[in-house]
Each structure stands twice: as structure tokens, then as C-alpha cells.
Amino acid sequence: MKSKIQIAIASLIAIAGLGATGYFKMQQIQIDQQVAAAKVTLAKKEKQVDNIATVEHKQKIKNDPVAKINEKQENEIKLMQNNGQALFKLLYTMKDGETQTDLDIRNKNLPRYATNEALTQTGLNSKSIKETKEFKNVVEHINMELSTSPADNHGIYSGVIAENSVQSSINFVGKRNKTDWYLFKYDSNTNKFIQFTLLGFNFTHAD
Incomplete structure (x- = not known):
């Protein structure tokens, strides 16, 4: 009787362990997906900022002859x-x-x-x-x-x-x-x- 109880307890522990492992794996997958999505969003935001900065820079150079000459010399x-x-x-x-x-x-x-x-x-x-x-x-x-x-x-x-x-x-x-x-x-x-x-x-x- 005692051995049956021990086997049952061990089985419950194993099942609980598998369940916990599966749960944490699912959590990790969700976290990885969130991180990947955040990276994509960040990359899009950075591209938008770069595009805005490029447009602003071109506009500034267009309206400022001195800045245009300075940039030409720098290049x-x-x-x-x-x-x-x-x-x-x-x-x-x-x-x-x-x-x-x-x-x-x-x-x-x-x-x-x-x-x-x-x-x-x-x-x-x-x-x-x-x-x-x-x-x-x-x-x-x-x-x-x-x-x-x-x-x-x-x-x-x-x-x-x-x-x-x-x-x-x-x-x-x-x-x-x-x-x-x-x-x-x-x-x-x-x-x-x-x-x-x-x-x-x-x-x-x-x-």
C-alpha cells in the first residue's frame, strides 16, 4: 500500500513538473514573440525618424547656402x-x-x-x-x-x-x-x- 502511494505521489510530481515545464516554455515563446515584435516596431520607428531627419536636413540645406557649402566641403x-x-x-x-x-x-x-x-x-x-x-x-x-x-x-x-x-x-x-x-x-x-x-x-x- 505504501509503495502504491509513493508511486502515485511520484506520478503527480512528474505530471506537475511536465505541466510547469510546458507552462514556462509557452511563457518563453510568448516573451520571444513580444521581443521580436518590439524589435520590428522599434526598427520601423527608427526608420521613420531617419526619414524625417533626412527630409529636414535636405530642407535646411536647400534654404541655407552656407550650410550647403559647408556640407560639400565636408564630403x-x-x-x-x-x-x-x-x-x-x-x-x-x-x-x-x-x-x-x-x-x-x-x-x-x-x-x-x-x-x-x-x-x-x-x-x-x-x-x-x-x-x-x-x-x-x-x-x-x-x-x-x-x-x-x-x-x-x-x-x-x-x-x-x-x-x-x-x-x-x-x-x-x-x-x-x-x-x-x-x-x-x-x-x-x-x-x-x-x-x-x-x-x-x-x-x-x-x-
């Missing part, structure tokens, strides 16, 4: 920065016999190479093509900082680019941080760098 500077980053996107691992475009705007004592894609993006023509098998110095590009003045009447920006890099060599142990400074001119009409000056060496883009 041109962003494009100039992107082109600058492309220009200083360097390859520092070269395979034997691999041909790359040599950037002659750089210090002759430090052979550094930019991809053809970078040259195309910036509009810079190559001065020479050469086969690279090995070289003593390797310069790894870190980043680029750009300071610029407002464009002149012809849409030409002037400024300074500071390129931060790390130099390693078989001639010394470890790495050395290095910063090169370039004076430049940038044509916002063609979105190209048209002149660089580095340590007295002038490089002018030729169409």
Missing part, C-alpha cells in the same frame, strides 16, 4: 581622406618575381610599395615598374592623419599628410616607429592628389 574632405588611405595602403610582404608599382614620392632609401588599386583610386600615375626580389628595409603602414585648408576658387585643397609607419630592417634588431610629412594639393574637381612634396622631392601628377 570632399572625407573623400580626400579615403583616397589618402588608399594611397598609403602599402604592401610589406613581397613574393620573389612579383611586380608592383613603385611610388617615387617616397624616400629613395626606403623601398615601399603601393598596390595598383591604390594608385588607380588616387589617380596617381606610376613613375616606374620594377621586379622586386628582395630588399633590406620593410616599412609597414600604420595610419594617416590629414590636415587641410579650405578649397580655393578652383576647388584645390592644400594641406599636410602625416604618415605613421613602423620600419624593420636586417641592419638592426626590432622595429622603429617613423612619421613622414607630406605637403600636398588635392583637386576636388577630379578627386585626385595633384602634387606632393616630401623632404624637398616634388612629385606632380601627369595626365
Whole structure:
């Protein structure tokens, strides 16, 4: 008799447990559905806010010539920065016999190479093509900082680019941080760098 009672109690507990598990699973499903619905609603609200902000911004720019000019210059500077980053996107691992475009705007004592894609993006023509098998110095590009003045009447920006890099060599142990400074001119009409000056060496883009 006692064992039957124990079995009955155990069965009730098991049934209650299954019921509770099922209940909590249903609750979790409902919560998940509510969260998903809330995310959809939030996304719609955010899109509405973005659309309103875009319309208001366009209206403001339309009615404010100064703001329109400022935004145009900001966009041109962003494009100039992107082109600058492309220009200083360097390859520092070269395979034997691999041909790359040599950037002659750089210090002759430090052979550094930019991809053809970078040259195309910036509009810079190559001065020479050469086969690279090995070289003593390797310069790894870190980043680029750009300071610029407002464009002149012809849409030409002037400024300074500071390129931060790390130099390693078989001639010394470890790495050395290095910063090169370039004076430049940038044509916002063609979105190209048209002149660089580095340590007295002038490089002018030729169409």
C-alpha cells in the first residue's frame, strides 16, 4: 500500500513538473514573440525618424547656402581622406618575381610599395615598374592623419599628410616607429592628389 502511494505521489510530481515545464516554455515563446515584435516596431520607428531627419536636413540645406557649402566641403574632405588611405595602403610582404608599382614620392632609401588599386583610386600615375626580389628595409603602414585648408576658387585643397609607419630592417634588431610629412594639393574637381612634396622631392601628377 505504501509503495502504491509513493508511486502515485511520484506520478503527480512528474505530471506537475511536465505541466510547469510546458507552462514556462509557452511563457518563453510568448516573451520571444513580444521581443521580436518590439524589435520590428522599434526598427520601423527608427526608420521613420531617419526619414524625417533626412527630409529636414535636405530642407535646411536647400534654404541655407552656407550650410550647403559647408556640407560639400565636408564630403570632399572625407573623400580626400579615403583616397589618402588608399594611397598609403602599402604592401610589406613581397613574393620573389612579383611586380608592383613603385611610388617615387617616397624616400629613395626606403623601398615601399603601393598596390595598383591604390594608385588607380588616387589617380596617381606610376613613375616606374620594377621586379622586386628582395630588399633590406620593410616599412609597414600604420595610419594617416590629414590636415587641410579650405578649397580655393578652383576647388584645390592644400594641406599636410602625416604618415605613421613602423620600419624593420636586417641592419638592426626590432622595429622603429617613423612619421613622414607630406605637403600636398588635392583637386576636388577630379578627386585626385595633384602634387606632393616630401623632404624637398616634388612629385606632380601627369595626365
